[in-house]
Amino acid sequence: MHYYVCLHQESTNSIPKLIQKAHANNYNVVATSINANMLPMDPQETDPTYPATVLSAVDWISKLIFQVSDVDVDSPNAKLREYSKAMLMRDVIWAEHLQTNGNIMVRLRGPNNDNLAEIINSRSKGNWFINVPITNPELASFEHRKDATESEIEEAQQVDPWNWWNELRFAIKHNARTKVVVELSDSDRPSRECVRRWLGEPIEAIIIPSSLFVLNRSNYYVLQKEWQTIVGHFISMRANIIISTKINDKSIGQYSEYIKKLISDHGDTHKLNSYENMLEIPLQPLFDNLDSYTYEIFETDPVKYKLYQEAIQQVLLDRVSEAEAKRKLTVVMVLGAGRGPLVRAVFNAAEIAKRKVRVYIIEKNPSAIRTLSNMVKTLWSKKDVHIFSKDMRDFSPPELADVLVSELLGSFGDNELSPECLDGALKLLKPDGVSIPCKSTSYINPIMSAVLHNNVSQLTSTVPAFDSGYVVLLKNIYHIDEPQALFEFTHPNRAAIIDNTRHKKLSFTAQKDCVLHGIGGYFDTVLYKNIILSINPLTHTPGMFSWFPMFFPTQPLTIKAGDTISIEFWRRVDAEKVWYEWRVCEPKESELHNPGGMGYNMRL
Ligand SMILES: C[S@@+](CC[C@H](N)C(=O)[O-])C[C@H]1O[C@@H](n2cnc3c(N)ncnc32)[C@H](O)[C@@H]1O
Numbered sequence: 001m002h003y004y005v006c007l008h009q010e011s012t013n014s015i016p017k018l019i020q021k022a023h024a025n026n027y028n029v030v031a032t033s034i035n036a037n038m039l040p041m042d043p044q045e046t047d048p049t050y051p052a053t054v055l056s057a058v059d060w061i062s063k064l065i066f067q068v069s070d071v072d073v074d075s076p077n078a079k080l081r082e083y084s085k086a087m088l089m090r091d092v093i094w095a096e097h098l099q100t101n102g103n104i105m106v107r108l109r110g111p112n113n114d115n116l117a118e119i120i121n122s123r124s125k126g127n128w129f130i131n132v133p134i135t136n137p138e139l140a141s142f143e144h145r146k147d148a149t150e151s152e153i154e155e156a157q158q159v160d161p162w163n164w165w166n167e168l169r170f171a172i173k174h175n176a177r178t179k180v181v182v183e184l185s186d187s188d189r190p191s192r193e194c195v196r197r198w199l200g201e202p203i204e205a206i207i208i209p210s211s212l213f214v215l216n217r218s219n220y221y222v223l224q225k226e227w228q229t230i231v232g233h234f235i236s237m238r239a240n241i242i243i244s245t246k247i248n249d250k251s252i253g254q255y256s257e258y259i260k261k262l263i264s265d266h267g268d269t270h271k272l273n274s275y276e277n278m279l280e281i282p283l284q285p286l287f288d289n290l291d292s293y294t295y296e297i298f299e300t301d302p303v304k305y306k307l308y309q310e311a312i313q314q315v316l317l318d319r320v321s322e323a324e325a326k327r328k329l330t331v332v333m334v335l336g337a338g339r340g341p342l343v344r345a346v347f348n349a350a351e352i353a354k355r356k357v358r359v360y361i362i363e364k365n366p367s368a369i370r371t372l373s374n375m376v377k378t379l380w381s382k383k384d385v386h387i388f389s390k391d392m393r394d395f396s397p398p399e400l401a402d403v404l405v406s407e408l409l410g411s412f413g414d415n416e417l418s419p420e421c422l423d424g425a426l427k428l429l430k431p432d433g434v435s436i437p438c439k440s441t442s443y444i445n446p447i448m449s450a451v452l453h454n455n456v457s458q459l460t461s462t463v464p465a466f467d468s469g470y471v472v473l474l475k476n477i478y479h480i481d482e483p484q485a486l487f488e489f490t491h492p493n494r495a496a497i498i499d500n501t502r503h504k505k506l507s508f509t510a511q512k513d514c515v516l517h518g519i520g521g522y523f524d525t526v527l528y529k530n531i532i533l534s535i536n537p538l539t540h541t542p543g544m545f546s547w548f549p550m551f552f553p554t555q556p557l558t559i560k561a562g563d564t565i566s567i568e569f570w571r572r573v574d575a576e577k578v579w580y581e582w583r584v585c586e587p588k589e590s591e592l593h594n595p596g597g598m599g600y601n602m603r604l
Pocket residue numbers: 285286289290295298299335336337338339340341342362363364365368390391392393406407408409421
């Protein structure tokens with residue numbers, strides 16, 4: 001099913017008519033009880049009360065979500081339990097018959113769901129939509145109960161239905177065909193953190209009960225501000241919307257109209273959305289030669305080169321005074337020039353600063369050199385520019401540089417081996433020379449993302465997927481805690497003995513019960529003085545999209561609110577390669593990932 005706004009009505013005397021009514025009111029899907037016309041209470045009852053022929057196969061598949069009988073397959077009462085299981089199985093088999101695979105929605109009633117898990121595990125077809133109340137549904141009953149004590153209410157508030165889902169998720173072994181449908185309720189508004197945590201789950205949809213809508217002054221049904229914000233968060237995560245109403249509700253058209261407006265206000269329609277949650281193997285521009293397509297993507301970033309240009313301009317002004325401007329030459333080496341955007345930034349900066357520059361272009365990719373050579377002959381034929389097809393570590397320069405300009409940074413800062421390359425290029429720089437960038441720092445934080453976990457798990461049949469880091473546009477995630485600085489590299493590095501290995505242990509605190517699925521990785525870099533590029537979520541450079549974050553997977557681990565999560569990270573180096581190893585050591589010691597760089601390493 002594509003993105004949908006769904007009308008949910010418990011019962012109907014005709015599914016085709018319900019679909020017609022929904023379509024006429026701008027809904028593209030309906031959710032209804034699988035026993036739509038009546039409830040046959042005998043599980044042996046084989047008459048479903050309507051034949052499969054009332055809809056075409058395509059309509060059954062594309063327009064229906066089946067809500068199965070609201071029975072308790074985990075009831076402590078053995079008789080009721082067996083009866084419920086038989087009812088549920090009858091519904092499931094009918095849904096699978098009508099829909100080939102089936103979209104089956106089942107409501108969680110409490111914390112014990114072992115039998116439900118067993119039934120889900122026993123079915124190889126179909127999508128299970130697990131309907132979970134966002135807050136404890138028992139709270140609603142207190143509105144009508146005068147006798148409820150404060151401690152009873154407090155106890156009910158402590159019940160967190162997310163835990164019901166979490167236990168079920170582990171019991172069904174993180175089954176990728178099972179998604180969550182979060183049901184909002186007018187009896188209790190969830191906290192911000194509670195909503196944020198759901199965003200790390202595999203959300204299929206949210207259910208908005210019609211009782212959440214209020215009439216505004218123009219007599220239109222709208223959501224109150226706070227609910228708008230909550231629903232907006234889910235919409236920006238691309239959750240589908242299910243509006244649940246009574247059968248005779250006359251305002252269903254207004255609800256859908258309002259929700260469509262919210263979708264257009266909150267829908268995240270940036271042009272990179274096809275990359276969301278997609279795992280990519282990090283580039284290795286030192287070992288591999290990048291292709292033209294990749295360079296072209298770099299070059300479309302509207303912010304990165306502008307900030308580089310500002311940094312170069314600032315360096316030129318700082319090194320050459322106004323009085324010296326006419327005669328003093330600044331030698332700039334662009335290390336790893338690609339198809340030339342940083343060379344262009346140097347010439348632009350020199351022109352604006354009115355300073356003289358001589359530019360050396362050093363690039364080890366022979367195909368990129370062809371484009372650069374052409375640019376030298378055409379665009380820059382009147383400039384003082386010299387080109388060398390060389391690895392910067394082996395380059396013997398005709399003179400030393402005042403400024404080294406490079407962009408050898410990966411999503412985790414040093415993961416494209418900028419420390420090793422720039423250390424190798426130190427011999428190109430005058431003793432008082434500067435490097436742009438002069439510092440890079442990586443950051444990590446613990447992350448919950450069931451979607452990323454499933455994406456990694458799907459790779460495990462072919463590769464050691466939990467021993468690799470991935471570049472990924474993080475979308476369906478919950479930041480369990482804020483990022484902290486991990487490894488730092490400064491340039492030029494004039495230490496007598498250069499050691500680019502690193503090791504650090506960082507501790508984080510969970511604010512809510514959640515599941516740790518992995519570690520987010522980010523970086524920032526100081527180009528010069530206060531000119532900084534950052535993909536750290538706390539300080540992200542606005543509008544810059546050159547780098548997506550990294551994700552280092554770990555095995556799922558349930559975390560309790562207040563728990564300390566300690567993560568140990570290593571950067572290791574040998575004669576041929578550099579690699580990271582990582583391990584969660586608190587609240588539970590877990591396996592070491594990527595030992596010896598067996599799953600993921602960067603070749604020197
Ligand atoms: C991330 S790309 C950046 C390219 C270009 N500066 C830009 O911003 O579009 C890094 C470039 O550095 C080059 N490179 C990496 N390591 C190098 C080395 N040791 N010597 C020379 N060039 C290198 C790669 O071939 C690639 O063209």
